[in-house]
């Protein structure tokens with residue numbers, strides 16, 4: 001591929017005339033936006049170690065009362081995208097949120113889709129469109145676009161969870177906005193949607209067209225997901241133990257933008273993931289291990305850590321324990337890549 005002319009090749013007077021009319025020449029930047037064969041990627045491989053983060057999050061609880069924060073969150077910002085842009089990957093936002101006993105996070109709704117993965121604590125509830133969802137370690141709680149949600153915490157210790165949103169994508173589309181609401185009056189049964197949708201192959205009968213853009217099940221309990229992975233491992237000796245979280249009505253991803261999955265690494269297992277176009281994040285629910293991306297040096301991970309890795313890379317995960325399995329929840333942009341035909 002031959003090199004193209006640069007901006008400096010052009011006379012300054014010509015460049016000034018272009019700028020005056022809000023014009024730019026394509027050729028000096030064309031290789032940057034359309035590189036040969038492999039896209040340029042800003043997402044860096046890194047691990048946000050929970051043990052490093054936790055003290056800072058707890059300190060935020062002392063420094064900033066809830067009424068001054070509304071959402072007390074430390075954003076896991078990938079430096080490749082610029083820290084202020086709040087991107088873990090091109091379209092995934094991640095943040096660690098803290099709620100102290102007796103606190104509430106006020107009711108609101110917004111256009112970005114959100115999932116929270118519970119990391120620590122007991123006794124908290126997220127109320128989604130009137131449905132109280134209990135929050136236990138490893139659970140996925142969904143707040144799809146437009147749904148009212150607020151958090152309450154009646155437990156003893158702090159509760160910490162990982163928020164995962166398609167905020168960077170919706171923001172870039174100039175579609176990101178929120179509205180505040182009054183506290184929801186709980187009229188529904190706890191985990192109503194889980195009761196309706198958790199029996200495999202069975203969904204509620206409706207007399208209207210199903211809405212397919214997001215999953216109708218709002219809570220995916222980790223105990224069920226873990227039990228499924230463990231049972232799969234009893235049936236397969238070598239096969240990778242991976243599952244996808246899906247909309248129980250359609251089998252599609254939970255959201256059109258972000259896909260979620262879970263995997264189990266057997267003791268001492270090394271798993272090379274299929275090379276894919278999408279950046280990916282990993283949240284370690286249980287276990288200790290390492291991740292190696294292309295020829296870079298391996299990065300160690302431990303329970304409750306959260307990692308990112310760019311697409312178009314060879315990713316290898318290793319469970320460094322010889323006795324215990326490791327469990328990982330993943331999130332990526334695969335649904336969007338599939339929709340766009342670039343997966």
Ligand SMILES: [Fe+2]
Nearest residue numbers: 108110114149
């Ligand atoms: Fe929210």
